[in-house]
Amino acid sequence: xxxxxxxxxxxTSGCGMYLVxxxxxxxxxxxxxxxxxxxxxxCIKGSNAYKFLDHPDRLRRPLVKxxxxxxxEALSLVAExxxxxxxxxxxVLGSGKTSNEESYLLQKFTRAVMLSNNVxxxxxxxHSATVAGLGPTIGSGVMQTSQLDLDRADCLILxxxxxSENFPGIARRIRRARERGAKVVVLDPRVTLTVKNLxxxxxxxxxxxxxxxLNGMIRxxxxxxxxxxxxxxxxxxxxxxxxxxxxxxxxxxxxxxxxVDLPKIEHAAAIYAGAKAGCILYDEGITQHVSGSDNIKLxxxxxxxxxxxxRPGTGVNPMRGQISGEGSGDMGxxxxxxxxxxRVGPETARHFEQxxxxxxxxxxxxxxxxxxxxxxxxIYAVGVNPMMxxxxxxxVKKALQGxxxxxxxxxxxxxxxxxxxxxxxxxxxxxxxxxxxxxxxxVVKIEKIVEPPGEARPDWxxxxxxxxxxxxxxxxxxxxxxxxxxEIRRCVPQYAGISYGRLEKAASGIHWPCPSEDHPGxxxxxxxxxxxxxxxxxxxxxxxxxxxxxxxxxxxFVLSTGRVIFHxxxxxxxGRTDSLTGELAEAFLQINPADADTLGIHDGERVIxxxxxxxxxxxxxxxxxxxxxxxxMPFHFAGTPANVLTNTSYDPxxxxxxxxxxxxxxxxxENGR
Ligand code: SF4
Numbered sequence: 001x002x003x004x005x006x007x008x009x010x011x012t013s014g015c016g017m018y019l020v021x022x023x024x025x026x027x028x029x030x031x032x033x034x035x036x037x038x039x040x041x042x043c044i045k046g047s048n049a050y051k052f053l054d055h056p057d058r059l060r061r062p063l064v065k066x067x068x069x070x071x072x073e074a075l076s077l078v079a080e081x082x083x084x085x086x087x088x089x090x091x092v093l094g095s096g097k098t099s100n101e102e103s104y105l106l107q108k109f110t111r112a113v114m115l116s117n118n119v120x121x122x123x124x125x126x127h128s129a130t131v132a133g134l135g136p137t138i139g140s141g142v143m144q145t146s147q148l149d150l151d152r153a154d155c156l157i158l159x160x161x162x163x164s165e166n167f168p169g170i171a172r173r174i175r176r177a178r179e180r181g182a183k184v185v186v187l188d189p190r191v192t193l194t195v196k197n198l199x200x201x202x203x204x205x206x207x208x209x210x211x212x213x214l215n216g217m218i219r220x221x222x223x224x225x226x227x228x229x230x231x232x233x234x235x236x237x238x239x240x241x242x243x244x245x246x247x248x249x250x251x252x253x254x255x256x257x258x259x260v261d262l263p264k265i266e267h268a269a270a271i272y273a274g275a276k277a278g279c280i281l282y283d284e285g286i287t288q289h290v291s292g293s294d295n296i297k298l299x300x301x302x303x304x305x306x307x308x309x310x311r312p313g314t315g316v317n318p319m320r321g322q323i324s325g326e327g328s329g330d331m332g333x334x335x336x337x338x339x340x341x342x343r344v345g346p347e348t349a350r351h352f353e354q355x356x357x358x359x360x361x362x363x364x365x366x367x368x369x370x371x372x373x374x375x376x377x378x379i380y381a382v383g384v385n386p387m388m389x390x391x392x393x394x395x396v397k398k399a400l401q402g403x404x405x406x407x408x409x410x411x412x413x414x415x416x417x418x419x420x421x422x423x424x425x426x427x428x429x430x431x432x433x434x435x436x437x438x439x440x441x442x443v444v445k446i447e448k449i450v451e452p453p454g455e456a457r458p459d460w461x462x463x464x465x466x467x468x469x470x471x472x473x474x475x476x477x478x479x480x481x482x483x484x485x486x487e488i489r490r491c492v493p494q495y496a497g498i499s500y501g502r503l504e505k506a507a508s509g510i511h512w513p514c515p516s517e518d519h520p521g522x523x524x525x526x527x528x529x530x531x532x533x534x535x536x537x538x539x540x541x542x543x544x545x546x547x548x549x550x551x552x553x554x555x556x557f558v559l560s561t562g563r564v565i566f567h568x569x570x571x572x573x574x575g576r577t578d579s580l581t582g583e584l585a586e587a588f589l590q591i592n593p594a595d596a597d598t599l600g601i602h603d604g605e606r607v608i609x610x611x612x613x614x615x616x617x618x619x620x621x622x623x624x625x626x627x628x629x630x631x632x633m634p635f636h637f638a639g640t641p642a643n644v645l646t647n648t649s650y651d652p653x654x655x656x657x658x659x660x661x662x663x664x665x666x667x668x669x670e671n672g673r
Contacts, residue, residue: 013169059425060454091372095383096322099434117366133296139531144315152313155275160285208547216254226273231307245541278308294542327437335366388570548649555663
């Protein structure tokens with residue numbers, strides 16, 4: 001029996017653990033107490049993380065139209081189909097679960113072989129608003145502090161982030177900050193576990209009204225002279241524009257729109273502005289709106305106004321959800337960025353032509369995630385399940401069925417794979433070597449611990465073999481993940497000083513930017529200047545705009561979707577873990593008891609929730625944790641798919657769909673069953 005050190009494959013807290021291995025099988029998880037991030041603790045997902053590895057549903061052989069075949073047959077067919085495709089008709093959907101090496105190759109394949117920038121990954125649905133909001137204000141959409149430093153904050157604003165359920169490892173560190181006296185302000189329309197476990201002050205805005213509330217906080221800070229004049233003078237521009245944008249703001253109107261009592265907003269503003277180290281953490285609760293990028297600009301404005309940025313334990317920090325959610329963006333799986341966030345354009349294309357020794361790289365921005373689904377004839381989806389994660393799943397199914405050729409590469413037959421012409425069996429996280437980059441830009445090494453089942457192969461091997469079949473063996477002559485990482489170091493300046501050798505010795509990874517081998521890495525960003533053209537933080541005002549689809553007489557309730565502690569994203573892994581499905585096996589619709597009473601619905605009865613897109617039969621869960629008129633449903637479950645209901649309206653600045661607000665009606669199912 002061996003104890004092999006590993007990193008949890010789930011959330012971006014990136015907890016360390018030991019996998020207990022006997023005769024090539026992982027039998028359990030044991031605490032890895034010396035790992036600094038979690039000191040031996042794991043949440044319920046992490047302690048059961050190994051159970052899907054040898055699940056009987058694992059894909060073991062390539063499938064063409066459902067029939068098993070050899071790798072040579074499957075890849076020859078895919079290569080033949082891909083060869084004749086116009087670049088604009090080809091699209092790739094990547095994942096935040098794949099390794100950096102695999103994400104890097106995926107975008108290189110799209111650009112260098114298919115000559116297209118139509119490459120995206122799941123961040124379009126969680127943090128595209130971050131890039132559009134933090135880009136203009138501080139120049140970079142990344143977490144600015146190390147998660148190890150969160151307990152140095154003496155005020156934390158948790159904006160639309162349910163850390164207790166979605167990032168339990170990080171919640172633990174916030175609890176530690178609280179034990180040291182930090183105050184925690186939670187912004188959430190629901191009374192979440194985070195509100196109950198960590199919140200000192202709960203601001204409960206009406207869904208989609210965050211921008212009104214944040215503008216109110218800015219106005220209050222200015223009115224009370226709580227802003228940091230020295231920081232503003234030295235490190236920012238645009239202060240006067242921000243000031244005049246809130247000059248006419250009526251605080252009574254802020255209270256009316258948001259539904260939050262003014263004294264509470266004043267209290268929150270005073271705690272944050274008065275802190276020594278104020279820290280904002282935020283996630284999908286505030287990004288998944290048609291005004292998501294405006295919400296993030298306003299959060300950045302708050303941080304710049306108070307000077308709570310550029311020091312350990314401060315900043316305006318996006319909580320990316322997946323284990324390598326940061327890494328796949330760093331590697332360039334984005335329609336407008338080559339690796340290292342080099343913006344798509346002629347100069348960047350020439351730069352990578354030289355680095356990769358190729359010609360005719362695309363220089364125009366590619367299609368975004370939903371445009372790939374809706375308009376590409378040939379789609380290559382790797383480690384991603386849009387049938388469960390994209391809005392309006394009925395529309396997604398129609399679009400994918402209407403595509404001419406769909407290839408899915410994954411470890412299970414997901415709802416998306418069921419629609420595919422070709423399914424390619426990939427490996428799980430400890431069945432291959434590689435690196436991941438977690439929430440705080442921390443690059444960590446993942447070791448191969450067990451063999452994959454059957455003929456499953458690492459994603460990097462599959463992409464390499466496919467490129468070779470398409471006549472690109474010279475540019476894709478890789479034999480190992482290590483070799484790919486060496487190329488990443490040459491192409492992504494932020495990773496230049498990070499090597500496998502260094503990562504193998506590091507206690508818990510290395511934070512990029514790390515420009516040279518003798519550089520220690522950068523836990524805190526923007527200590528002296530921001531990533532903008534002039535190095536200053538730019539105040540960018542943003543006015544409140546209402547959500548796209550508000551309740552009306554036909555659809556009188558607001559629905560918001562999200563996650564629960566027992567499950568992970570589209571449920572393809574946790575849905576195959578008995579101990580987690582034993583806790584929760586299907587979705588529920590959380591509804592206020594007063595609303596349920598009016599509708600004649602009892603707790604646990606089945607209801608039909610209907611939006612303008614479709615309907616779902618789901619069990620009602622009566623709870624005062626949601627206010628009257630508001631409902632919540634988790635999106636992990638294929639049998640009760642929340643995204644049948646959600647709205648495709650999006651933020652024009654970043655094409656982020658508004659998952660957090662849509663209008664539904666609710667009826668009791670026949671006999672409530
Ligand atoms: Fe895994 Fe996140 Fe749980 Fe840690 S907190 S064990 S990384 S799911």
